[in-house]
Amino acid sequence: MAKLNVNPTRMELRRLKNRLKTAVRGHKLLKDKSDEMVRRFMLYIRENKRLREEVEGELQAALNSFMLARATSSDATIEEAVAMPGTTVRLKTSSKNVMSVEVPVFEIEKGEESELYPYSFASVTSELDDAIASLSKLMPKLLKLAEVEKTCNMLADEIEKNRRRVNALEYVMIPQLEETIKYITMKLDENERGATTRLMKVKSMLEERKD
Amino acid sequence: MSTREGSVAVVGDKDSVLAFKALGVDVFPVDNEDDAKERVHMLARTHSVIYVTEQVALWAATYLKRYSARPYPVVVPIPSASGSQGLGMAGIKANVEKAIGADILFDKEDK
Numbered sequence A: 001m002a003k004l005n006v007n008p009t010r011m012e013l014r015r016l017k018n019r020l021k022t023a024v025r026g027h028k029l030l031k032d033k034s035d036e037m038v039r040r041f042m043l044y045i046r047e048n049k050r051l052r053e054e055v056e057g058e059l060q061a062a063l064n065s066f067m068l069a070r071a072t073s074s075d076a077t078i079e080e081a082v083a084m085p086g087t088t089v090r091l092k093t094s095s096k097n098v099m100s101v102e103v104p105v106f107e108i109e110k111g112e113e114s115e116l117y118p119y120s121f122a123s124v125t126s127e128l129d130d131a132i133a134s135l136s137k138l139m140p141k142l143l144k145l146a147e148v149e150k151t152c153n154m155l156a157d158e159i160e161k162n163r164r165r166v167n168a169l170e171y172v173m174i175p176q177l178e179e180t181i182k183y184i185t186m187k188l189d190e191n192e193r194g195a196t197t198r199l200m201k202v203k204s205m206l207e208e209r210k211d
Numbered sequence B: 001m002s003t004r005e006g007s008v009a010v011v012g013d014k015d016s017v018l019a020f021k022a023l024g025v026d027v028f029p030v031d032n033e034d035d036a037k038e039r040v041h042m043l044a045r046t047h048s049v050i051y052v053t054e055q056v057a058l059w060a061a062t063y064l065k066r067y068s069a070r071p072y073p074v075v076v077p078i079p080s081a082s083g084s085q086g087l088g089m090a091g092i093k094a095n096v097e098k099a100i101g102a103d104i105l106f107d108k109e110d111k
Helices: A010-072 A075-083 A126-210 B014-021 B033-046 B054-059 B061-067 B087-100 B105-110
Strands: A089-098 A101-110 B004-012 B026-029 B049-053 B074-078
Touching: A010 A075, A010 A126, A010 B014, A010 B074, A010 B087, A075 A126, A075 B014, A089 A126, A101 A126, A126 B014, A126 B049, A126 B074, A126 B087, B004 B014, B004 B033, B004 B054, B014 B026, B014 B049, B033 B049, B033 B054, B033 B061, B049 B054, B054 B061, B054 B074, B054 B087, B074 B087
Parallel strands: B004 B026, B004 B049, B049 B074
Antiparallel strands: A089 A101, A089 B004
Protein backbone atom coordinates (compact mmCIF):
# COMPACT_ATOMS: atom_id res chain seq x y z
CA MET A 1 0.00 0.00 0.00
CA ALA A 2 1.34 3.33 -1.02
CA LYS A 3 1.89 5.89 1.63
CA LEU A 4 1.16 9.52 0.99
CA ASN A 5 3.99 11.80 -0.02
CA VAL A 6 4.34 14.00 3.06
CA ASN A 7 7.06 15.37 5.29
CA PRO A 8 7.55 13.32 8.45
CA THR A 9 6.85 16.13 10.88
CA ARG A 10 4.77 16.35 14.00
CA MET A 11 2.45 18.86 12.38
CA GLU A 12 1.81 16.56 9.45
CA LEU A 13 1.17 13.68 11.83
CA ARG A 14 -1.45 15.62 13.70
CA ARG A 15 -3.13 16.64 10.46
CA LEU A 16 -3.21 13.06 9.18
CA LYS A 17 -4.62 11.74 12.43
CA ASN A 18 -7.48 14.18 12.15
CA ARG A 19 -8.06 13.18 8.55
CA LEU A 20 -8.12 9.52 9.54
CA LYS A 21 -10.68 10.21 12.21
CA THR A 22 -12.91 11.99 9.70
CA ALA A 23 -12.46 9.23 7.14
CA VAL A 24 -13.40 6.48 9.59
CA ARG A 25 -16.44 8.39 10.72
CA GLY A 26 -17.48 9.13 7.14
CA HIS A 27 -17.04 5.50 6.23
CA LYS A 28 -19.30 4.38 9.04
CA LEU A 29 -21.98 6.90 8.13
CA LEU A 30 -21.90 6.03 4.44
CA LYS A 31 -22.09 2.35 5.23
CA ASP A 32 -25.18 2.91 7.36
CA LYS A 33 -26.68 4.99 4.58
CA SER A 34 -26.01 2.22 2.12
CA ASP A 35 -27.73 -0.35 4.35
CA GLU A 36 -30.81 1.78 4.72
CA MET A 37 -30.96 2.57 1.01
CA VAL A 38 -30.84 -1.11 0.15
CA ARG A 39 -33.65 -1.78 2.62
CA ARG A 40 -35.84 0.91 1.07
CA PHE A 41 -34.87 -0.24 -2.39
CA MET A 42 -36.07 -3.76 -1.64
CA LEU A 43 -39.48 -2.43 -0.61
CA TYR A 44 -39.80 -0.41 -3.79
CA ILE A 45 -38.45 -3.01 -6.15
CA ARG A 46 -40.89 -5.66 -4.88
CA GLU A 47 -43.77 -3.30 -5.53
CA ASN A 48 -42.27 -2.39 -8.87
CA LYS A 49 -42.15 -6.02 -9.94
CA ARG A 50 -45.69 -6.72 -8.79
CA LEU A 51 -47.06 -3.63 -10.52
CA ARG A 52 -45.22 -4.32 -13.74
CA GLU A 53 -46.49 -7.88 -13.90
CA GLU A 54 -50.05 -6.69 -13.36
CA VAL A 55 -49.80 -3.79 -15.78
CA GLU A 56 -48.18 -5.82 -18.54
CA GLY A 57 -50.87 -8.47 -18.31
CA GLU A 58 -53.80 -6.09 -18.23
CA LEU A 59 -52.38 -3.77 -20.86
CA GLN A 60 -51.90 -6.71 -23.17
CA ALA A 61 -55.54 -7.69 -22.75
CA ALA A 62 -56.74 -4.13 -23.33
CA LEU A 63 -54.60 -3.67 -26.41
CA ASN A 64 -55.77 -7.00 -27.76
CA SER A 65 -59.38 -5.98 -27.59
CA PHE A 66 -58.45 -2.68 -29.17
CA MET A 67 -56.81 -4.56 -32.01
CA LEU A 68 -59.98 -6.58 -32.41
CA ALA A 69 -61.98 -3.38 -32.53
CA ARG A 70 -59.69 -2.02 -35.21
CA ALA A 71 -60.06 -5.18 -37.19
CA THR A 72 -63.83 -5.11 -37.13
CA SER A 73 -64.29 -1.43 -37.94
CA SER A 74 -62.56 0.70 -40.52
CA ASP A 75 -59.52 2.74 -39.58
CA ALA A 76 -61.33 6.00 -40.17
CA THR A 77 -64.17 5.04 -37.85
CA ILE A 78 -61.85 4.16 -35.01
CA GLU A 79 -59.75 7.24 -35.43
CA GLU A 80 -62.81 9.40 -35.51
CA ALA A 81 -64.14 7.67 -32.43
CA VAL A 82 -61.10 8.44 -30.30
CA ALA A 83 -60.15 11.73 -31.92
CA MET A 84 -61.92 13.95 -29.39
CA PRO A 85 -61.43 12.50 -25.94
CA GLY A 86 -63.99 13.41 -23.32
CA THR A 87 -61.61 13.17 -20.39
CA THR A 88 -58.09 14.36 -19.79
CA VAL A 89 -55.35 13.03 -17.59
CA ARG A 90 -53.59 15.76 -15.64
CA LEU A 91 -51.08 15.19 -12.92
CA LYS A 92 -50.03 17.20 -9.96
CA THR A 93 -46.34 16.58 -9.92
CA SER A 94 -43.88 17.14 -7.13
CA SER A 95 -40.88 15.39 -5.74
CA LYS A 96 -40.00 13.84 -2.43
CA ASN A 97 -36.77 12.99 -0.78
CA VAL A 98 -35.93 9.32 -0.26
CA MET A 99 -32.50 8.98 1.35
CA SER A 100 -31.42 12.28 -0.20
CA VAL A 101 -32.52 11.16 -3.64
CA GLU A 102 -35.12 13.39 -5.26
CA VAL A 103 -37.81 11.10 -6.60
CA PRO A 104 -40.98 12.04 -8.43
CA VAL A 105 -44.42 11.90 -6.85
CA PHE A 106 -47.63 12.62 -8.62
CA GLU A 107 -51.29 12.45 -8.02
CA ILE A 108 -53.98 12.39 -10.62
CA GLU A 109 -55.81 15.63 -10.95
CA LYS A 110 -59.34 14.86 -11.88
CA GLY A 111 -60.44 17.07 -14.74
CA GLU A 112 -64.08 17.82 -15.31
CA GLU A 113 -65.57 14.38 -15.57
CA SER A 114 -67.58 13.93 -18.69
CA GLU A 115 -68.16 10.95 -20.91
CA LEU A 116 -65.56 8.19 -20.82
CA TYR A 117 -66.64 6.99 -24.25
CA PRO A 118 -66.26 9.96 -26.58
CA TYR A 119 -68.19 8.34 -29.46
CA SER A 120 -71.61 7.08 -30.29
CA PHE A 121 -72.11 3.44 -29.44
CA ALA A 122 -73.82 2.83 -32.76
CA SER A 123 -70.73 3.41 -34.86
CA VAL A 124 -68.23 1.02 -33.24
CA THR A 125 -68.17 -2.46 -31.82
CA SER A 126 -68.21 -3.37 -28.16
CA GLU A 127 -64.54 -4.41 -28.23
CA LEU A 128 -63.60 -0.76 -28.32
CA ASP A 129 -65.73 -0.09 -25.25
CA ASP A 130 -63.99 -2.96 -23.46
CA ALA A 131 -60.56 -1.76 -24.48
CA ILE A 132 -61.18 1.78 -23.32
CA ALA A 133 -62.89 0.76 -20.11
CA SER A 134 -60.03 -1.51 -19.09
CA LEU A 135 -57.42 1.04 -20.17
CA SER A 136 -58.98 3.76 -18.08
CA LYS A 137 -59.14 1.40 -15.11
CA LEU A 138 -55.48 0.64 -15.71
CA MET A 139 -54.38 4.27 -15.82
CA PRO A 140 -53.88 4.80 -12.05
CA LYS A 141 -51.79 1.64 -11.94
CA LEU A 142 -49.75 2.77 -14.92
CA LEU A 143 -49.01 6.06 -13.20
CA LYS A 144 -48.10 4.31 -9.97
CA LEU A 145 -45.78 2.09 -11.95
CA ALA A 146 -44.12 5.13 -13.49
CA GLU A 147 -43.55 6.61 -10.06
CA VAL A 148 -42.23 3.45 -8.45
CA GLU A 149 -40.07 2.45 -11.37
CA LYS A 150 -38.40 5.84 -11.52
CA THR A 151 -37.79 5.70 -7.79
CA CYS A 152 -36.18 2.29 -8.17
CA ASN A 153 -34.02 3.51 -11.03
CA MET A 154 -32.75 6.49 -9.10
CA LEU A 155 -32.22 4.56 -5.89
CA ALA A 156 -30.27 1.89 -7.71
CA ASP A 157 -27.98 4.52 -9.22
CA GLU A 158 -27.50 6.18 -5.88
CA ILE A 159 -26.77 2.89 -4.13
CA GLU A 160 -24.11 2.12 -6.69
CA LYS A 161 -22.53 5.55 -6.29
CA ASN A 162 -22.61 5.25 -2.53
CA ARG A 163 -20.98 1.85 -2.64
CA ARG A 164 -18.10 3.29 -4.64
CA ARG A 165 -17.61 5.95 -2.00
CA VAL A 166 -17.67 3.39 0.81
CA ASN A 167 -15.17 1.18 -0.99
CA ALA A 168 -12.87 4.08 -1.82
CA LEU A 169 -12.78 5.02 1.84
CA GLU A 170 -12.43 1.50 3.13
CA TYR A 171 -9.82 0.15 0.74
CA VAL A 172 -7.89 3.24 -0.34
CA MET A 173 -8.21 6.28 1.91
CA ILE A 174 -8.12 4.63 5.31
CA PRO A 175 -5.26 2.17 4.66
CA GLN A 176 -3.24 4.96 3.04
CA LEU A 177 -3.70 7.24 6.00
CA GLU A 178 -2.88 4.50 8.48
CA GLU A 179 0.24 3.60 6.55
CA THR A 180 1.40 7.19 6.43
CA ILE A 181 0.74 7.75 10.10
CA LYS A 182 2.76 4.67 10.92
CA TYR A 183 5.58 5.85 8.69
CA ILE A 184 5.71 9.28 10.31
CA THR A 185 5.58 7.84 13.83
CA MET A 186 8.45 5.52 13.09
CA LYS A 187 10.48 8.25 11.45
CA LEU A 188 9.99 10.55 14.42
CA ASP A 189 10.91 7.79 16.88
CA GLU A 190 13.99 7.01 14.85
CA ASN A 191 15.02 10.67 14.90
CA GLU A 192 14.58 10.76 18.64
CA ARG A 193 16.70 7.66 19.14
CA GLY A 194 19.29 9.16 16.82
CA ALA A 195 19.37 12.33 18.88
CA THR A 196 19.72 10.41 22.16
CA THR A 197 22.56 8.32 20.80
CA ARG A 198 24.31 11.42 19.52
CA LEU A 199 24.03 13.08 22.90
CA MET A 200 25.42 10.02 24.67
CA LYS A 201 28.29 9.86 22.21
CA VAL A 202 29.12 13.53 22.64
CA LYS A 203 29.00 13.19 26.39
CA SER A 204 31.39 10.24 26.42
CA MET A 205 33.77 12.07 24.05
CA LEU A 206 33.76 15.08 26.35
CA GLU A 207 34.51 12.87 29.34
CA GLU A 208 37.40 11.17 27.49
CA ARG A 209 38.95 14.54 26.68
CA LYS A 210 38.66 15.68 30.32
CA ASP A 211 40.59 12.61 31.38
CA MET B 1 -40.70 20.59 -3.67
CA SER B 2 -41.01 21.64 -7.25
CA THR B 3 -44.14 21.61 -9.30
CA ARG B 4 -44.19 21.25 -13.02
CA GLU B 5 -46.80 20.92 -15.63
CA GLY B 6 -48.07 17.38 -15.34
CA SER B 7 -49.09 16.01 -18.64
CA VAL B 8 -48.81 12.45 -19.85
CA ALA B 9 -47.67 11.30 -23.27
CA VAL B 10 -47.55 7.96 -25.04
CA VAL B 11 -45.12 7.28 -27.87
CA GLY B 12 -45.13 4.13 -29.96
CA ASP B 13 -46.45 2.39 -33.02
CA LYS B 14 -49.96 3.37 -33.99
CA ASP B 15 -51.61 0.09 -33.05
CA SER B 16 -50.36 0.31 -29.52
CA VAL B 17 -50.90 3.96 -28.71
CA LEU B 18 -54.15 4.93 -30.41
CA ALA B 19 -56.21 3.35 -27.67
CA PHE B 20 -54.72 5.77 -25.13
CA LYS B 21 -56.08 8.70 -27.05
CA ALA B 22 -59.58 8.05 -25.79
CA LEU B 23 -58.34 8.62 -22.24
CA GLY B 24 -57.18 12.13 -22.98
CA VAL B 25 -53.50 11.27 -22.99
CA ASP B 26 -51.30 12.96 -25.60
CA VAL B 27 -50.55 10.34 -28.19
CA PHE B 28 -47.68 10.40 -30.68
CA PRO B 29 -47.43 7.58 -33.20
CA VAL B 30 -43.91 7.04 -34.55
CA ASP B 31 -42.65 4.31 -36.82
CA ASN B 32 -38.94 4.87 -37.30
CA GLU B 33 -35.86 5.45 -35.21
CA ASP B 34 -35.22 9.12 -36.08
CA ASP B 35 -38.80 10.18 -35.42
CA ALA B 36 -38.82 8.28 -32.14
CA LYS B 37 -35.64 9.98 -30.91
CA GLU B 38 -36.78 13.42 -31.90
CA ARG B 39 -40.25 12.93 -30.43
CA VAL B 40 -38.96 11.69 -27.09
CA HIS B 41 -36.44 14.49 -26.95
CA MET B 42 -39.14 17.11 -27.51
CA LEU B 43 -41.62 15.55 -25.11
CA ALA B 44 -39.02 15.46 -22.36
CA ARG B 45 -39.35 19.23 -22.08
CA THR B 46 -43.11 19.45 -22.07
CA HIS B 47 -44.39 16.29 -20.40
CA SER B 48 -43.64 14.83 -17.02
CA VAL B 49 -44.61 11.23 -17.70
CA ILE B 50 -43.85 9.58 -21.02
CA TYR B 51 -44.86 6.02 -21.79
CA VAL B 52 -42.92 4.49 -24.65
CA THR B 53 -43.35 1.12 -26.27
CA GLU B 54 -40.43 -1.22 -25.93
CA GLN B 55 -39.39 -0.66 -29.53
CA VAL B 56 -39.24 3.10 -29.01
CA ALA B 57 -37.35 2.61 -25.75
CA LEU B 58 -34.71 0.69 -27.66
CA TRP B 59 -34.55 3.28 -30.42
CA ALA B 60 -34.21 6.21 -28.06
CA ALA B 61 -32.08 4.45 -25.44
CA THR B 62 -29.31 7.06 -25.55
CA TYR B 63 -31.79 9.84 -24.86
CA LEU B 64 -33.54 7.93 -22.10
CA LYS B 65 -30.27 7.45 -20.26
CA ARG B 66 -29.94 11.20 -20.00
CA TYR B 67 -33.18 11.56 -18.10
CA SER B 68 -32.39 8.85 -15.60
CA ALA B 69 -30.53 11.19 -13.25
CA ARG B 70 -33.37 13.61 -12.58
CA PRO B 71 -36.89 13.07 -11.28
CA TYR B 72 -38.68 14.40 -14.36
CA PRO B 73 -39.47 13.35 -17.02
CA VAL B 74 -40.39 9.84 -16.02
CA VAL B 75 -40.02 7.51 -18.99
CA VAL B 76 -41.61 4.10 -18.68
CA PRO B 77 -41.44 1.28 -21.21
CA ILE B 78 -44.72 -0.53 -21.83
CA PRO B 79 -45.43 -3.57 -23.97
CA SER B 80 -46.81 -2.90 -27.43
CA ALA B 81 -49.86 -4.44 -29.03
CA SER B 82 -47.78 -7.23 -30.48
CA GLY B 83 -46.64 -8.42 -27.07
CA SER B 84 -43.93 -7.82 -24.52
CA GLN B 85 -40.27 -8.51 -25.23
CA GLY B 86 -39.53 -8.43 -21.53
CA LEU B 87 -37.74 -5.10 -21.63
CA GLY B 88 -39.53 -3.76 -18.59
CA MET B 89 -38.75 -6.81 -16.50
CA ALA B 90 -35.16 -6.73 -17.73
CA GLY B 91 -34.97 -3.16 -16.44
CA ILE B 92 -36.11 -4.21 -12.97
CA LYS B 93 -33.64 -7.06 -12.99
CA ALA B 94 -30.83 -4.72 -14.00
CA ASN B 95 -31.75 -2.38 -11.17
CA VAL B 96 -31.64 -5.17 -8.61
CA GLU B 97 -28.28 -6.32 -9.87
CA LYS B 98 -26.92 -2.80 -9.83
CA ALA B 99 -28.08 -2.09 -6.31
CA ILE B 100 -27.49 -5.37 -4.57
CA GLY B 101 -24.83 -7.01 -6.69
CA ALA B 102 -26.78 -10.17 -7.32
CA ASP B 103 -30.25 -10.85 -8.56
CA ILE B 104 -32.10 -12.01 -5.50
CA LEU B 105 -35.60 -11.09 -6.60
CA PHE B 106 -35.96 -13.33 -9.62
CA ASP B 107 -33.80 -16.15 -8.38
CA LYS B 108 -36.26 -16.97 -5.65
CA GLU B 109 -39.12 -17.44 -8.05
CA ASP B 110 -37.26 -19.83 -10.28
CA LYS B 111 -36.67 -22.35 -7.55
